[in-house]
Amino acid sequence: MNSKNSSFLVFTFFCLIAFNSFASVDTVATFSPSMQKEIKAVVITPKDYDESKDYPVVCLLHGYSGNYSDWIAKAPQLESYADQYDMIIVNPDGNFGSWYWDSPEVESSKYETYVGKELVEFLGQKYSTVKSRDGRAIIGLSMGGHGALFLAFRHQDTFGAAGSLSGGVDIGPFPENWEMKKHLGTKRENPERWEEYSVMCQINRLIPNKLKLIISCGTENFFYEVNVRLHEKLAYNNIPHTFITGPGGHTWDYWRDAVPYQLLFFHNYFASAN
Template sequence: MKKGIFIGLAILIFSLTSEFTFAAIVDTVVTQSKSMKKEIKAVVVKPQLYEGSAKRFPVLYLLHGAGGKYSDWLLNTKDKEAVKKLVDNFKIIVVCPDGGVTSWYFDSPIDPTYQYETYVSKELIDFIDGRYRTINDKTGRAITGLSMGGHGGLYLGFRHQDVYGACGSMSGGVDIRPFPENWNIAKRLGPYNQFPERWEANTVINLTHLLSPNKLAIIFDVGRNDFFYDVNVALHDKLIARNIPHDFTVRPGVHNFEYWENAIAYQMMYFSKFFEKNQK
């Protein structure tokens, strides 16, 4: 290949790469939880066009799973830029809070250091809306997550329909009752055999009575070989029986980040359409 042609191709490739480079901005912030009397970190991913713009942006709260932390969605995907690309494509701010190792995103009745329903749905939102140019209304706010965070996404969405206009779950533990010995849930609610009423009241599948048709946009999915497959199908069937519209998908996959990296792209599209429809 002649030198001139090579240089020309190199310039062309560089130009194309630069044009499609994703430049979402990542902030790591320290928030205050008065309810738990501690500092909690979160990652905030802003679209590239956030800087220098006066517009306000919708926000997706994206929750991690059991044993995880606030940075999981940026560090554990195969494509390390996956979330940033989605943020730039859909022009949505994504907030990834630290939800504790095994909080399950509810307020523990026995452990004052695990009040994550209050933190995520009140304290964190107040912080984000006070610091960033957000659409400070449920029409511009959604929540979802993976595994434990999937439980959190639907649990908080169902219980706080004045806060979130849309909610979702990826491989979510949407019924905690079949797992009384797992993931420290008993440390948050007390043992199932001693406090069954707490488990019944704090599992997603028992909260469908809070829903009315078309009042909350709902999306959830699960891999066909995921250990949470059966409880997700049961939730889907219950929502159908109650005539609650929702988007439910079963696709090949297991309980891992390969599946979630694929799933979040579909959910971001869903939430983007919800935001667009409600901001017209």
């Protein structure tokens, strides 16, 4: 092969890389005034991100024992979804086992305030985002599934849509698990608190058709029964929602397969709301 042809192929190769490049993935440092500390988050912006345009935002929460890098490390296809749906996807840190509560027991753990208020304000200042609930959704897996619904139910002026993947949506059956008693005290000594801090007991906050909801859980998941109960309670209270179930356990294989359906759901919501 002569040098002229070789140079042409190299040029073509780099042009193809540039043409097919995916979203921008950045790890950013945010600051929580309520906790007086720096918290990391992954922010995925579409490849054609333009500051003259306002983008919808999906906040995607990790599960217990995870961190801000879990989603992009284990589901890197999020980059292509950010491009496909022209949205910003944010993966904040939930400090291993915060359950995204403002803990009444641990003064330094205020992750409801952080995700529901401080992170939203940071994104609005640093990125070109839709500045209303019509352009914001929140979703998570496991502990993050609980957190997403808990925050959305309690902050309906902030989020217009919410989803859960294998969420621990009723904490009552699990009083000894996942450090919850560290943040709430024991269930035996604080039964009312354990009800107050469970998604299942937040449904009375909902107004039909105000918050768009999608809930997914595999039939082999240990959270399957509590998700079915949440679905039934939402239906009983005439709260419209999408409930998806099928084979699958508490695994990344299930979450990787399920997350694109939820992102499409949010994309359609953003399109209809704006």
